[in-house]
Amino acid sequence: MTDRRKRARGRRARRWRGPLLLVGLLAAIALGAPWIAPYSPDVPPTYATQLHLPPSAAHPFGTDSFGRDVLSRVIHGSRVSLSLSVAAVSLALLLGTAYGALAGLIGGTVDRLLMRMLDVALAMPRLLLLLAVAAFFPTRLPLTAFILLLGCTGWFEVARLVRGEVQALMHRDFMLAARSLGVPRVRQLWRHLLPHLFPILAVTATLNVAGTITLEAGLSFLGLGVQPPTPSWGNIMLDGADALFANWWLTVFPGLAIMLAVLTCHALGDALRDLFAMDQLPA
């Protein structure tokens, strides 16, 4: 019995090792970008002599149409792409949890009204919404505004999940007890509901970060995301889109970086799901 449990724990540890290693790696790259990257991500003074170089020992990922080292830009881009996604998802979780918990806690007409509004929000295809807002923004869309935009359009699903979960929890004994004892609502949420919401929030977070990384890349690829010359993974691809056939390295390498990051998120999500013994994906 103990043997089996030990083996199970060993298996779980192995399951954790991979994702955690990857998360550590990505975090290290993003945080240490200025020290890790071989060159600056900006236009070098000698740009005219090193335009469109294919991958080589000096420039493993090649150079772009400004003579910038693509490896360095991918490394610096990880900062932008990852921090942006994490920040946007954090915001979405915050908003979604507040909204969902509010609806679930109060219940009744308020709940129904809030849910109807949520239905409307959920019915708007997100990409469309983002395209509309990003394209129409009157001035420079700074990084913070872009994060706000992604965060504010990303919480609807979270709210729905949280509200469902809260509603289920409300019928559990401990909540019934808390309510009959007259525990204030804020405290109910803070002390009793949040700990139970944690698993679903954690798993949702990993999935949403993955989705946001892809979304950012897509929007930047359409020229509506992060403003150049700030590198982000989608941005680098946009630089290469003009010359897909001549400079394939501008498309391939940032894409691989995105793949790595998204895989990491999924692996982490799977591991978390195992940890919390959740069978179903939060859809």
Place this chain on the structure above:
Amino acid sequence: MARRVLTRLFHTVLVVWTAASVAFLLLHWAPGDPISAMADASRVPPAQRAVWRAQQGFDQPLAVQYGRWLGQVARADFGFSTSQQRPTRDVLASRLPNTLLLMGLALLTSIAAGAALGAWQGARVGSVGDRVLSSLMLVLYAVPEFWVALLLLLLFTYYLPILPATGMVDAVFHDQMGPWEQLQDRAAHLVLPWLSLTLMGTAVFARVQRAAMRDQWREPFVRTAFAKGLTDTTVRRQVWRTALLPVVTMAGLFLPAVLTGAVFVERIFGWPGIGSALLQAIALRDYALVSACVVLGSAMTTIGSLFADLAGAWLDPRMRTT
């Protein structure tokens, strides 16, 4: 049941109307209008542009424009598309079938391939084959669709030029071809856009199906079935049928994702669908066409989730009461 469908339909209309109104207002509040979006607008003196603006009513108060637009939509007339210079209805009529063909085909093949792969995996969870496929599906699930599309384009039209790069049919010879060759021509043009959308879809459905199968094997009825002496194949079929529910639900919920994917894929492969028209319409501030697309998109999303609900109820009697 009928009443429930009716309520849901009414609900759908309400949701679509609100979503479209929000989009309409967003569009009009944004700086710029179809006139300012014209290429080289700066070449035309401002006074001239004011005339154009007045002609199309873009200078009227927002409430007036909104009222006019609502009236049009109520008559299923989506107004005049400024980016395409023809009634929006005509734009939809010519573009929507192309998008639906691409999306429908991609959705069907993703479900079929995903369900088959997932079922195969679900019956042998943990085997080498399962693990290899799982990793593959995870990778496919992780890559952005537009990147896959770019790579396919690079591979099959440039390095190994065996497929046409853009469009739906051969620009020159399509009309001179026989029916069979025309079909081949269409198929050849469809391969890459379809594949770009299908690869990720397959991964999504395979993952759902596999998880559902795995869970179903643990259900008591499986043990009972084996105990009754039923053969492996019979039980497997039984399990597969019950495990189909999440896949069907997913199909409804996956619709918006296919729509999003189609926007990118149409853009990259020059597929003359609604997605590529939409991107152009947004850039050119084509109020009418963008609003129409939002109506369509949100209708598709709500109908998708309605479908998921109803299909769920139909497949699993236990869900009918909820």
Place this chain on the structure above:
Amino acid sequence: MAALSLILLALVACGRGDRSRAAAGGTIVIAQTAEPATFFPPRMSQVPEQIVVSLLFERLAELGPELNTIGDSGFVPALARRWQWANDSLSIAFALNPQARWHDGVPVRAEDVRYTFHAYTSPVVASEGRTLLQNIDSVTVRDSLTAVFWFARRTPQQFLDATATMYILPAHLLSAIPDSTLVRAPFGRQPVGSGPFRFARWEAGSRLELVADSTRASGRPSLDRLVFSYVPDLPAATVKLLAGEADFLDQVRPEGIAAIRQAPNLRLHPATELNYAFVGFNLEARRSPLGKPGAPHPILGDMRVRRALTMATDRATIVRSVLDSLGTVALGPAPRALIPDTAALHPLPFDVAAASALLDSAGWTGRAADGTRLRGTQRLAFELLVPSSSPTRIRMSVLLQAAFKTIGVDLSVLTQDPATLGPRIDARDFDAYLGGFQASPGLQGVRQVWTSTGSSNYQGYRSPRFDQLADSALTAFAPAVSRSLWTRAFQVAIDEAPSLWLFEQSTLVAAHRRVQFPPFRADGWFYTIPAWSVDPTQR
């Protein structure tokens, strides 16, 4: 005698027909990245529309290859067979080709010309060309084949005004439609013209097909069919060309040159384009009203700063880096092909030290922590608007940013889609923008954009010297006088640097070697399409 000459004429006609049939035939596919929005000539504005309209419709006369715009010298008859000036030069009578037919078989008549003028000048049709027709008082019908243009004033560009803007429209199909609905009439999508090609079909978003009008009296085009294939972007267009799915691409990007050179079936040909691009500085405070002098811009109102910015920019290297061999440094507010005497102009030199000295002398002597120059507490920093629709300009802007940094100028680049950018430029709510103009022969656009009274003078460039020289140049009847006045005007625009004159894009077109064509016209490669042919052995 009459009968004999008729028979002879018929024989000649037959003979010519036969000969042209021998050389005629074949289909050419032109890959394009932008699609026309309308084929209604008064409302055409972009190049894809110009191309198709020029093939479907006819003007009264065409510019000659040397692009002369003064008087009528060099002009080639088109729909009009000949023309006659009145003695006072205030009217011109155009005699139409009696054999000209609309594609539906109805003959072209003077009434069509009169109607065309009405449509182009109708306020509700609101054609872009209206402003160019202001000197024409009216068009009258003298007889069924003679249309007379009446002018308000005698100007060197009278003939150009009468012929360059208007493509003649079929009155019998359009005059019944009220002007207010003309723009949206189905005609705009199913045009009927009198040009060398007929409209066959248009699958929006995908392709447009034109067929030769083989019954045309004034000669049919050599090609049988012309297909425009619309693709999402240039890389895709290049691939289509490499794969043999298209025969012609009108804009080869620097990245595509190598691949096309290697392809055995493709050839590159240079084509001029009459464009020029610049960093346009707002010389007046942001949001100053258009057309009235405003307060000077706190930074860019100073000529020394503007000159310093130009001198700090290694324009040659920037243009070469972005455009490879497909661009040249712009000289002034017109493309080289339209500048009479380029050798006489003296551009500002690339001299970083001199640029720094200029900024010092303008009082920008302080330095902020990040190296940006200061005057008192004001930073030498401004914003550059760049249209997101132009990858070329986006690239230029990144390199400009790096160049300005070397002299302590902090340029922030803001890429915006044209729809957002347009209103800001209209409202003059900008510091600088990376703009470009498509110029037309005759340089009339210069007055509209760069003179004090110009209706599109968004930058607030008000130079009495430039105004006077440009006005004199536009009203001079002697070509030599006009040329020397233009040269002096452009030197003023260089010295006063209202803009950093950045680049002219020349185009390389790529064509399959089976396509044979005469030299391109400088104002548009597409004007010679009717004379293109396909090598019969390679059809």
